[in-house]
Amino acid sequence: MADKSPSQLIDAKIKDLGDWRGVMLGRIRTVVLAADPGIVEELKWRGVAVWSHTGIISTGETYKNAVKMTFAKGASLDDPAGLFNASLEGNMRRAIDFHEGDKIDEGALKSLVRAAIALNVSKSKKKAPAAGGAKAAKKKRL
Numbered sequence: 001m002a003d004k005s006p007s008q009l010i011d012a013k014i015k016d017l018g019d020w021r022g023v024m025l026g027r028i029r030t031v032v033l034a035a036d037p038g039i040v041e042e043l044k045w046r047g048v049a050v051w052s053h054t055g056i057i058s059t060g061e062t063y064k065n066a067v068k069m070t071f072a073k074g075a076s077l078d079d080p081a082g083l084f085n086a087s088l089e090g091n092m093r094r095a096i097d098f099h100e101g102d103k104i105d106e107g108a109l110k111s112l113v114r115a116a117i118a119l120n121v122s123k124s125k126k127k128a129p130a131a132g133g134a135k136a137a138k139k140k141r142l
Contacts, residue, residue, distance in 0.1 A: 009043040024067040035113035055120040070095040081108035
């Protein structure tokens with residue numbers, strides 16, 4: 001399995017589920033990947049799909065009764081469509097639990113993914129050192 005790409009591993013996971021959870025995870029994945037061409041997907045943590053762009057955007061986990069999509073910085077995202085329905089109590093993550101038969105609001109989900117990317121990019125820019133780095137800042141103070 002080590003020679004398979006992350007996308008191939010996720011394909012295999014979806015196929016191996018063989019029920020509504022695989023179908024749902026596949027649909028979620030399609031929406032996520034359609035949101036931005038720069039999204040990278042991986043399979044981590046014992047089979048969890050992870051989507052990233054300048055940091056983790058979200059994960060896709062399968063449980064017996066739900067497919068959970070957890071947004072790493074979801075508490076900082078506006079959710080005008082009210083998609084978040086799980087992990088609402090924390091100050092960092094937010095999640096969407098999809099159950100058998102649920103419909104995906106693709107437009108709203110794509111907007112949420114794009115908002116998560118924008119947040120990651122904005123936080124990344126804040127962390128980037130200024131031109132010239134610490135030495136230049138020190139010279140300016142002298």
